[in-house]
Amino acid sequence: MSKNYDMVVTSGGIGPTHDDITYQSIAKAFGLQLKLHEAAYERMRRLSKPHKSQPDFSWDTPSAALTAKKRMVELPMDEQVADEEQVVFVSEDLWVPVSVVNGNVHILPGVPRLFEAMVDGLKPRIRPRLTDPEGQGALRILISTPMAESAVAGYLTQLAAKAEPRGVKVGSYPRWGKDHNTVTLVGRDSEFMESLVPEVEAAVQGRRVAVEGEDDADMSDKDS
Known part of the structure; x- marks a missing residue:
């Protein structure tokens, strides 16, 4: 993926337990070693507080808990790349680093609130790399369909083969518990995309909507 995309983001798997293996897995994939990042470790010591279930925890005394905590700052490091290009701290009050591998693989935590804060903090680094940072040049067309995803999968595969060479991405999104998917x-290419709408509407037995759920109310009215 790193070769095919400008930016790759991973989420989760960087905690202290045995099943948190994102750092190890990415290090192995890129032939790198894991190293304790001293600056990240210092920030962890300064900004994090031991859990109330660990009243006797000490940063200066070897323990299983200390070893587990250090796992969270043992990062994939490339000796040929400057440290500041591999480890990014997005905020003065967050010790969790963004580990950057191969220049474009960004390893982030899975906790939603923390993930969001760190992505927001990465904006100054990311925006200069975007050709259309505000998304003003992109058009997004939504078509609501009462058909199951599995029922339209074959058609969407054919549609994607026709649309993607023109730079148009075809997506399908289930709406759990609702009568319509999207x-x-x-x-x-707005002209080309608009030309596809009648075909797609017919193929998925749906209609174009401005926002997801727009026709949910219509269905409720019909059922009442």
Whole structure:
């Protein structure tokens, strides 16, 4: 993925337990070693507080808990790349680093609140790399369909083969517990995309909507 995309983001698997293996897995994939990042470790010591279930924990005394905590700052490191290009701290009050591998693989935590804060903190680093940072040049068309994803999968595969060479991405999103799912067309070739709408509406027995759920109320009215 690193070769095929400008930016790759992983989420989760960087905690202190045995099943948190994202750092190890990515290090192995890129032929790198894990190293204790001293600056990240210092920030962890300064900014994090021991859990109330560990009243006797000490940063200066070897223990299983200390070893587990250090796992969270043992990062994949490339000796040929400057440290500041591999480890990014997005905020003065967060010790968790963003580990960057191969220049574009960004390893983030899975906790939603923390993930969101760190992505927000990465904006100054990311925005200069975007050709359309505000998304003003992209068009997104939503088509609501009463059909199951499995029922439209074959058609969408054919549609994607036709649309993607024109820079148009075809997506399908289930809406759990609702009567309609959503098919999306995203791209910049508005004329071509608009020409696809009647075909897609017919193929998925749906209609274009401005926002997801727009026709949920219509169905409720019909059922009442």
